[in-house]
Amino acid sequence: MHRNRIVIPIFGLLFLAFLSACSGDGNTSTPPPATVAASSAQGFWAGTTNTNRTIAGLVLDDGAYWVLYSAQNAPSTVSGLIQGDSTSQNGVITSSNAKDFNFETEEILDATITGNYTMKQSLNGTLVYSIGGPSTSFTTTYDSDYDLVPDMNAVAGTYNGPVTATENVTVQVLSTGNLSGSSTTGCTFTGSFSPRTHGNVFNVTVTFEDDPACRNRNDTVNGVGTYDADTKTLYSAALNGNRTNGFIFIGTKP
Numbered sequence: 001m002h003r004n005r006i007v008i009p010i011f012g013l014l015f016l017a018f019l020s021a022c023s024g025d026g027n028t029s030t031p032p033p034a035t036v037a038a039s040s041a042q043g044f045w046a047g048t049t050n051t052n053r054t055i056a057g058l059v060l061d062d063g064a065y066w067v068l069y070s071a072q073n074a075p076s077t078v079s080g081l082i083q084g085d086s087t088s089q090n091g092v093i094t095s096s097n098a099k100d101f102n103f104e105t106e107e108i109l110d111a112t113i114t115g116n117y118t119m120k121q122s123l124n125g126t127l128v129y130s131i132g133g134p135s136t137s138f139t140t141t142y143d144s145d146y147d148l149v150p151d152m153n154a155v156a157g158t159y160n161g162p163v164t165a166t167e168n169v170t171v172q173v174l175s176t177g178n179l180s181g182s183s184t185t186g187c188t189f190t191g192s193f194s195p196r197t198h199g200n201v202f203n204v205t206v207t208f209e210d211d212p213a214c215r216n217r218n219d220t221v222n223g224v225g226t227y228d229a230d231t232k233t234l235y236s237a238a239l240n241g242n243r244t245n246g247f248i249f250i251g252t253k254p
Contacts, residue, residue: 041088041117042199044226047124047140053079055138058146058224059123061198063087065095066224066237068248071104079103081237081248082127086113093117098127099243108244120144150195150202152177155227159234161251171251173234179206186213193225201226204236206247221246 045067046056054075057067063086071079084098095113102109115125120142128135156175162168171181179191191206202225210218223238223246232253239246 040119041086041093041123042146043120043123044143044146044200045123045140046143047138050137055140057082058199058201058226059086059088059093060196060201060224068237078248078250082111083237083239083243084113088117091116091118093123093125100127100129101246146199146201148200150200150227152193152195154229155193155202155225155234157232157253159249159251159253161249169249169251171234171249179204183213187211187215189214189216196224202236204238206238216240216245216247219245 040061042059042061044056044058046054048054049069052072054070055067057065059065065082065084065086067082068078069080069082071077080103081101082098083101084095086093086095088094093113093115098111098113100109100111110130111127112130113125113127115123115138117123122139122141124137124139126135126137152175155173157173159171159173160168161171167184169181169183171179173179173193177192177194179193180189182188187208188211189206189208191204194203195201196203204223204225205220207220208214208216208218219240221238221240223236225234225236227234234249234251234253236249237246
């Protein structure tokens with residue numbers, strides 16, 4: 001049983017369309033299908049829960065998953081992040097190490113996930129918390145934008161997103177994959193942003209400066225990013241090795 005207080009800065013408060021992750025100019029052609037296991041549940045998935053929340057996220061080719069969920073009956077507001085590792089085979093997906101970073105209760109909760117999927121069509125399941133209480137069921141459908149080729153030239157630019165009502169973060173991503181940024185409170189950070197081998201997804205690494213202005217002071221986090229070319233929006237989430245802190249960034253460029 002595990003219940004920790006959350007310390008994740010929320011870089012960006014709007015949920016928007018997390019899975020509209022086209023690269024390029026929005027008209028990028030779909031490449032030949034990558035060679036993946038026939039049992040893989042990897043991909044972008046979007047749907048709803050039985051508690052009237054919108055969910056959107058991805059399962060990577062290595063089984064790691066990152067899922068954002070909204071507030072109840074408020075699909076435009078991010079309310080939490082669920083992250084973990086999964087195994088998918090023969091239409092069944094399971095995860096024993098899910099962590100729910102709940103922004104409403106400011107807690108980190110351990111959970112397990114079991115579900116069923118049809119490759120590149122649907123993924124449905126149930127999340128059960130280790131501390132007990134009601135389980136949460138979800139239904140999602142596949143988003144074919146996962147099959148597009150990630151494009152660093154399209155992603156490159158300077159993005160802005162709010163941390164709170166009075167604080168903003170600016171992030172610059174270069175076509176070379178270098179990343180840097182700062183908040184209006186003085187926190188600075190550097191890192192990298194690079195395409196993954198499978199899927200329209202990027203690997204993200206960020207190191208925060210050893211400065212009191214950074215809540216993730218002197219820490220390095222690793223995660224994923226996606227880019228929506230239609231809205232010029234960058235979505236990214238990353239955690240430290242112990243999964244005790246990290247960030248979510250949702251920002252746009254001109």
